[in-house]
Amino acid sequence: MVDYAIQSILDRRARSVLTVIGVAVMITLVIVITGIVASQDRTMDAHASAGAGKLNIQPLMAGDAYPADGVDLTETDADAVLEAVSGDAIAGRSGKIVYFELEPPPFPNQPPDVMLVGVEAGHEEAFIASATGRVDAVAGSAAFSEAGVTGSVILGSHAAEALDATMGARLTVLDRSFTVAGILTPCDDLVVDSAVIMPLGDAQGLLGKPGLVSSVIIIPTGDDAEMRRVLAASFPNLFVIDSTDTRRTVEEGISTFEDLVNSIAVVVIVCASLLLMTVMLITVKERTREIGVLRAIGASNGTIIRSVLWEIFLLSAVGSVIGGVVSGVVMQFALTENIFDLRHILTYMPLAVVLTVLSGVLPAIKIGRILPVESLRYE
Amino acid sequence: MNTIVSLDQVTRTYPLGETTVQALRGVSGEFEQGRIHTIVGPSGSGTSTLLHIVGCMDLPTSGEVRFDGQRLNDLSQRDLTRLRAEHIGFVFQAFHLTPILTVRDNVALALRFVGIPRREARRRVAATLEQVGLGHRLDHRPSQLSGGERQRVAVARALIKEPTLILADEPTGNLDTETGETVIDLLEAINRDHGTTVIMVTHDADIAARSDVVHTMRDGRIVGVRRLAA
Numbered sequence: 001m002v003d004y005a006i007q008s009i010l011d012r013r014a015r016s017v018l019t020v021i022g023v024a025v026m027i028t029l030v031i032v033i034t035g036i037v038a039s040q041d042r043t044m045d046a047h048a049s050a051g052a053g054k055l056n057i058q059p060l061m062a063g064d065a066y067p068a069d070g071v072d073l074t075e076t077d078a079d080a081v082l083e084a085v086s087g088d089a090i091a092g093r094s095g096k097i098v099y100f101e102l103e104p105p106p107f108p109n110q111p112p113d114v115m116l117v118g119v120e121a122g123h124e125e126a127f128i129a130s131a132t133g134r135v136d137a138v139a140g141s142a143a144f145s146e147a148g149v150t151g152s153v154i155l156g157s158h159a160a161e162a163l164d165a166t167m168g169a170r171l172t173v174l175d176r177s178f179t180v181a182g183i184l185t186p187c188d189d190l191v192v193d194s195a196v197i198m199p200l201g202d203a204q205g206l207l208g209k210p211g212l213v214s215s216v217i218i219i220p221t222g223d224d225a226e227m228r229r230v231l232a233a234s235f236p237n238l239f240v241i242d243s244t245d246t247r248r249t250v251e252e253g254i255s256t257f258e259d260l261v262n263s264i265a266v267v268v269i270v271c272a273s274l275l276l277m278t279v280m281l282i283t284v285k286e287r288t289r290e291i292g293v294l295r296a297i298g299a300s301n302g303t304i305i306r307s308v309l310w311e312i313f314l315l316s317a318v319g320s321v322i323g324g325v326v327s328g329v330v331m332q333f334a335l336t337e338n339i340f341d342l343r344h345i346l347t348y349m350p351l352a353v354v355l356t357v358l359s360g361v362l363p364a365i366k367i368g369r370i371l372p373v374e375s376l377r378y379e
Numbered sequence: 380m381n382t383i384v385s386l387d388q389v390t391r392t393y394p395l396g397e398t399t400v401q402a403l404r405g406v407s408g409e410f411e412q413g414r415i416h417t418i419v420g421p422s423g424s425g426t427s428t429l430l431h432i433v434g435c436m437d438l439p440t441s442g443e444v445r446f447d448g449q450r451l452n453d454l455s456q457r458d459l460t461r462l463r464a465e466h467i468g469f470v471f472q473a474f475h476l477t478p479i480l481t482v483r484d485n486v487a488l489a490l491r492f493v494g495i496p497r498r499e500a501r502r503r504v505a506a507t508l509e510q511v512g513l514g515h516r517l518d519h520r521p522s523q524l525s526g527g528e529r530q531r532v533a534v535a536r537a538l539i540k541e542p543t544l545i546l547a548d549e550p551t552g553n554l555d556t557e558t559g560e561t562v563i564d565l566l567e568a569i570n571r572d573h574g575t576t577v578i579m580v581t582h583d584a585d586i587a588a589r590s591d592v593v594h595t596m597r598d599g600r601i602v603g604v605r606r607l608a609a
Contacts (some may be wrong), residue, residue: 001491004480011479293475296436297536298464298492300457373437 001303005310012283019279020273023319026272027352030265031327031345032335039339043190044254047111048247050189051226056241057081057231058215064245067099067115067191072212081216084144085249086235088227095123098203098212102173102196103162110190111251114159116173117195118203118213119144120357121235124154128184128192137191139167140182144199151202152181156195163196173198174206269352273359280363288370295372305364312360316353324349344364354371382445383544383576389442390599391428399604402428404599405418405442409459410592413544414608415570415577417587418482420596427548428510432544433578434555435459447543464492466539469573470566473540474529476536482508485516493540507539508532509541511565527558534565538575545569547579551586563589 057078060073078096085094098118105112119127121144128135128142136142142154153173155165160183165171169180173196187193204210215346220227228240284291290303324345332340391403402425410433420426428520432436432444435451444451446462454462463469468489468569476485483504490500508514511531521529529549537545547566551559565585569575579590588607595603 007479007484227517237599289475290477293471293477295460296434296469297461297474297489298540300492301459303492308591370439373431 001307002022002172002309002310005314008287008307008311009314009334015279015283016117018321019276020316020322022219022272022275022279023316023356024323026268027349028330029322030267030352031323031348032330033265033268034262034348035327035331035339035341036335037258038341038344039337040254040257043188044110044250046085046188047190048243048250050187051243051246051284052191053219054259055218055220055224055228055231056215057218057235057238058241059247060237062215062239064239064241064249067111067117067214068095072214073216075182075213075239077235078213078216079185081218081231081235081238085220085227086229087219087224088208088220092123093125093129093217095120095126095217096200096213097127097215097217097300098200098209099208099214100203105174110254111194113194113198114162115191115194116203117191117197118200118204119197120200124197126219127195128195129219135184135187135189137182140180142182142184144181149197150199151178152198153178154182154184154195155198156184156193156197157178158193159196171196176206178202194330269355273355276312276316276356277346277359277362280308280360281366284363284367288367291367291375292370292372301368305368308364308367309357312364313353316356319356320349320353323352382409382498383447384410384578385443385445386429387443389429389432389439389444389596390456391425391432391437392440398600401599403439406596406601407442408597408604409596410576410578412576413574413588414591414593415567416579416592417590418578418580418594418596419582419584419587422582424596425597425599430546430548430578430580434469434544434552435463464489465540466543468540468542470533470537470545470550471529472549472552474521474526474533474553476529476532478521481518481520482513482524482532483567485521485532486539489536503539504535507535510538511535513526517590525558526554527561530554530558530562531565534562534569538569540601541573542575544576544578547584548578549580551581551583559583 014169059071059073075096082094100116101112102111102116103114117127123136124143137154138157140154144154153171155163163171165180167180167183171178171180176199184192204212218227224242228242231238231240294304328340328345332338386406386408389403389406391400392399392401393574405428417431418426428437432439435446436581437451451459466562481486486504487500490503495503505514505517507515511534513528513531513535516528517525522530522531545566549563550566554562566577566579570577579586581587591606591608593605593607594601595605
């Protein structure tokens with residue numbers, strides 16, 4: 001009865017086209033929405049991974065928040081930590097850091113959109129490097145020892161874009177003017193990518209916090225878990241966080257967003273399924289007499305049901321393909337970032353077909369149960 | 380002569396809004412195989428209801444119906460559907476052709492439900508449509524045919540599966556006299572050439588006069604059976 005289903009679709013062209021469009025829109029919305037969440041997931045995952053092997057030592061009151069902003073420790077305490085690990089940290093990849101949020105994060109528990117970061121000259125890599133690599137400059141310099149100790153800033157890639165700053169430009173930060181001495185390459189560490197990096201003294205002066213820092217960063221040469229235990233034991237007034245803590249913080253931050261978006265996707269699917277079921281119920285009602293004739297000349301319940309389900313399947317398959325293509329175009333070209341993922345699209349397309357076919361089961365069964373003579377009496 | 384259909388105290392009651400309609404009130408009778416039977420009676424006398432029950436499209440509220448000796452009351456819906464598919468052809472007053480299919484596909488539909496292979500089906504469709512004088516209309520849609528032509532397609536659809544029984548519910552009701560007679564000629568030819576039993580509901584006395592047996596109904600009962608041919 002596939003050919004019968006095809007003929008039925010062609011014969012009710014307007015309704016078929018509208019149904020296909022409805023299915024395509026549903027699938028596009030669901031794929032794009034869930035694609036955004038998946039992309040966000042990957043970004044956060046990369047961010048958490050980028051900090052692998054790095055330890056942040058910060059005041060106990062700051063807890064596991066990273067980056068810690070608003071709670072300080074004294075440089076004396078910070079120097080004591082650095083002294084304690086001096087033999088076990090990678091040279092040049094440990095130092096005192098000041099953080100200050102310039103632009104808030106887009107979602108709770110995520111790194112700020114733009115952040116002021118004060119680092120010691122010569123210890124820039126404590127911030128921009130990890131145990132596995134470092135971030136280079138795409139323009140200018142990635143270190144103040146080359147660029148100048150004061151009055152200069154090095155911008156993360158996202159920060160440069162957000163502040164519309166270019167190499168060599170003058171940039172005002174908290175009412176003070178700086179020269180852009182370097183712009184870093186884009187990286188997975190969102191804190192580095194969002195940073196306006198300046199010499200530690202400049203940051204302390206801007207914030208009115210002489211002798212105070214936000215945290216100490218250490219990249220150990222050996223096992224970071226072991227160093228974490230040693231530091232926690234030696235400095236009970238301080239909190240030590242590593243990339244695991246960062247990952248947990250990130251996951252907590254985006255879970256609310258993910259729940260919301262996934263709820264929207266579920267609502268879209270449910271609404272589309274209900275709409276499709278309604279369309280099929282109306283169609284089946286209109287075809288009651290036609291179906292009655294088929295039953296009279298010998299079509300079984302199963303034949304009728306299969307015919308209706310074939311019709312729904314064909315409509316949803318076409319809609320699914322169109323929706324898949326449109327969502328691919330949207331994900332690649334219509335968003336601020338290319339989040340195209342073929343695997344993601346191919347996962348949701350058959351799922352959508354299955355769901356829309358399921359939504360047609362009730363109308364199909366309903367019509368299959370009507371006695372032939374009742375169908376023929378239907379006006 | 381054998382009995383193809385027998386009824387014993389068959390009743391049919393169904394709800395209509397807040398009331399109940401007793402369409403059949405204890406119908407008993409027999410229909411001989413190989414004959415043309417007409418059922419006559421005023422509107423509301425239960426003629427169409429009787430035809431639907433004989434054709435396994437409806438179930439009696441009580442009483443017994445037998446088709447070729449088999450008790451229909453014991454059959455499931457699936458079995459009744461199978462019986463219709465293999466042994467019973469229908470011709471309706473309003474033709475009831477499927478508008479989205481061509482003449483060829485409309486007629487072939489009857490063979491799909493009995494598992495006839497596509498090639499064999501096409502051969503039989505062409506031959507049957509020739510038989511009813513519509514061999515040149517294979518690829519037309521019902522909307523492109525006259526009333527008489529549509530009814531002949533319906534007859535072809537009923538005939539193609541070589542049924543034991545053809546049931547016709549006022550087959551000439553929507554046709555002019557001349558066209559109607561053409562359709563009756565066709566049914567007579569089928570009965571004569573294939574031995575197919577024909578049971579027809581009609582309000583037309585002239586048509587009734589052309590049949591072998593006339594069953595008269597009134598108020599849900601068969602009140603008379605008149606044999607016009609030996």
